Amino acid sequence: MDWLWQALALVLIIEGIGPLLFPNRWRLYLQQVSQHPSNKLRQLGGVLVVTGLVSLFYLAR
Template sequence: MEWLWSALAIVCILEGLGPLLIPNRWRLYMLQISQQPSNQLRQVGGVLVIIGFISLFYLNY
């Protein structure tokens, strides 16, 4: 369970780098993403989840 907290901490660090280092570009990027169709966002999210599960599988075995 300790690895989960470490993983969440790393996600927080990575997610915070954009707004910290390049806030104006990050804001424009978020604006562009918010204008994408919901189906496209679902597809991107699904692909990222699958990549994450596959990565975890290979890192643990």
């Protein structure tokens, strides 16, 4: 179960790099993303989840 906490910690580190290093660009990016329709955001989320699951499947072998 330690691997789950390690993976979560890695996600937090990666997600925090953008706002830490480029706060103004990050804010602009979030404003642009918030203007997209919900169905496009949902599609993007689905693609990211499927890509992550496939990657995890192959990396965990």
